[in-house]
Amino acid sequence: MIRVVLPAHLKVLARIDGEVRLDVAGPVTPGSVLDALEDRYPVLRGTIRDHGTLRRRAFVRYYACERDLSHDPPDTPLPEPVAKGAEPFLIVGAMAGG
Amino acid sequence: MSGVRVLVGTRKGAFVLTSDGHREEWDISGPFFGGWEIYHMAGSPADPSRLYATQSSGWFGQLIQRSDDGGRTWRPVGNRFEYDGATGTHQWYDGTPHPWEFARVWHLEPSPADPDTVYAGAEDAAIFRSEDGGGTWEELPGLRRHGSASSWQPGAGGMCLHTIILDPSDARRMYVAISAAGAFRTDDGGDTWRPINRGLVSNGIPDPQAEVGHCVHRLALHPSRPEVLYMQKHWDVMRTDDAGESWHEISGDLPSDFGFPIAVHAHEPDTVYVVPIKSDSEHYPPDGRLRVYRSRTGGGDWEPLTKGLPQEHCYVNVLRDAMAVDSLDSCGVYFGTTGGQVYASADAGDSWAPIARDLPAVLSVEVQTLP
Numbered sequence: 001m002i003r004v005v006l007p008a009h010l011k012v013l014a015r016i017d018g019e020v021r022l023d024v025a026g027p028v029t030p031g032s033v034l035d036a037l038e039d040r041y042p043v044l045r046g047t048i049r050d051h052g053t054l055r056r057r058a059f060v061r062y063y064a065c066e067r068d069l070s071h072d073p074p075d076t077p078l079p080e081p082v083a084k085g086a087e088p089f090l091i092v093g094a095m096a097g098g
Numbered sequence: 099m100s101g102v103r104v105l106v107g108t109r110k111g112a113f114v115l116t117s118d119g120h121r122e123e124w125d126i127s128g129p130f131f132g133g134w135e136i137y138h139m140a141g142s143p144a145d146p147s148r149l150y151a152t153q154s155s156g157w158f159g160q161l162i163q164r165s166d167d168g169g170r171t172w173r174p175v176g177n178r179f180e181y182d183g184a185t186g187t188h189q190w191y192d193g194t195p196h197p198w199e200f201a202r203v204w205h206l207e208p209s210p211a212d213p214d215t216v217y218a219g220a221e222d223a224a225i226f227r228s229e230d231g232g233g234t235w236e237e238l239p240g241l242r243r244h245g246s247a248s249s250w251q252p253g254a255g256g257m258c259l260h261t262i263i264l265d266p267s268d269a270r271r272m273y274v275a276i277s278a279a280g281a282f283r284t285d286d287g288g289d290t291w292r293p294i295n296r297g298l299v300s301n302g303i304p305d306p307q308a309e310v311g312h313c314v315h316r317l318a319l320h321p322s323r324p325e326v327l328y329m330q331k332h333w334d335v336m337r338t339d340d341a342g343e344s345w346h347e348i349s350g351d352l353p354s355d356f357g358f359p360i361a362v363h364a365h366e367p368d369t370v371y372v373v374p375i376k377s378d379s380e381h382y383p384p385d386g387r388l389r390v391y392r393s394r395t396g397g398g399d400w401e402p403l404t405k406g407l408p409q410e411h412c413y414v415n416v417l418r419d420a421m422a423v424d425s426l427d428s429c430g431v432y433f434g435t436t437g438g439q440v441y442a443s444a445d446a447g448d449s450w451a452p453i454a455r456d457l458p459a460v461l462s463v464e465v466q467t468l469p
Binding site (some may be wrong): 007009010013045046047048049057094096 | 133134155158161174180
């Protein structure tokens with residue numbers, strides 16, 4: 001079971017309280033976690049990564065285990081504590097003005 | 099009794115203001131989509147309960163929201179806006195080629211005949227259409243494939259297609275305006291487009307009378323006379339009497355001919371409203387006095403409308419999509435400011451009162467006249 005924490009705006013959009021818990025088939029990577037997340041909550045498509053290219057949106061960041069994983073290729077395995085559900089995968093709206 | 103619904107898009111959410119036909123007491127609901135930019139909301143002329151809103155953020159991109167109950171409840175619909183085929187390039191601010199990139203939807207224009215058909219004007223400039231209530235969107239790529247497109251450049255706010263007018267007398271004719279490319283018209287339902295900028299003079303571009311490159315801020319027409327269009331350009335208020343084949347200036351005695359919105363009285367095709375702004379470098383009203391100017395002669399001669407509007411220390415702006423009219427017997431006129439006020443006049447502009455005072459900066463105001 002993978003734990004995912006979304007930023008406040010996306011929790012409101014997807015009508016989620018608290019963490020999301022996902023079953024992810026195969027390797028646990030940012031790409032596979034986001035695939036599973038968007039399958040369960042299609043409204044999130046396009047809000048975290050682009051529809052077509054699947055590139056991370058510029059002001060979205062991926063953190064886990066006190067590391068910034070935003071620039072890792074999307075098929076990079078996530079840290080073991082995330083894959084085992086001990087630590088959450090954090091999707092964060094970058095701090096920026098406005 | 100008939101009523102009015104005012105759809106207000108702001109920097110931090112959407113608001114719906116309602117009143118009966120007297121337009122004296124207002125109910126405000128919202129914010130909807132709090133914290134998101136709502137560039138525009140629009141109601142279907144064919145079904146007033148059907149509303150669309152364009153919701154965006156620099157963080158999480160574009161969403162389109164739809165209401166089927168007049169704005170009480172909303173649900174997100176399709177947000178996939180993809181350019182058709184090879185995107186090509188336009189000019190960047192420094193003159194280099196820049197690939198077309200989708201940023202957001204600035205304007206939504208529902209079909210007068212079908213609640214499920216709605217057009218969307220995008221940044222980078224393109225027009226999209228949905229025929230399934232916003233579920234899916236397809237570009238009308240003929241506009242972006244016009245031969246001049248590689249020379250289009252963004253205005254300061256981005257290269258946005260911000261105005262869409264569907265000709266009420268000819269379903270195949272549409273007008274759009276792009277900052278800073280100019281105005282364009284299609285006569286074949288969007289397959290092909292051509293610039294309609296003859297007569298515009300823009301001193302900020304190398305050839306002031308170029309075919310494209312003009313920073314058109316807003317177009318408006320009256321449905322009874324669709325070949326007459328009014329334009330607020332970056333500088334200059336303009337008019338065409340032949341569907342854009344040629345334009346002439348009607349700025350006349352305005353204190354400044356810079357501004358953003360322009361609107362036409364619901365029952366008087368020669369009565370036009372603008373909000374003069376001091377300059378493109380200041381973006382607030384001349385002399386700190388918020389004045390709507392009205393022409394009853396189709397332009398040229400203008401009168402200031404000040405009753406109920408702040409006449410000192412006022413330094414707000416009124417953006418291009420932030421003025422609208424209702425179609426009650428005594429035409430109502432509405433506009434919103436970057437200071438968060440929404441002003442309304444129930445007597446065609448003779449007097450004004452704020453119907454909301456402290457909203458986030460207003461990006462758009464649209465009005466529905468309800469049966």
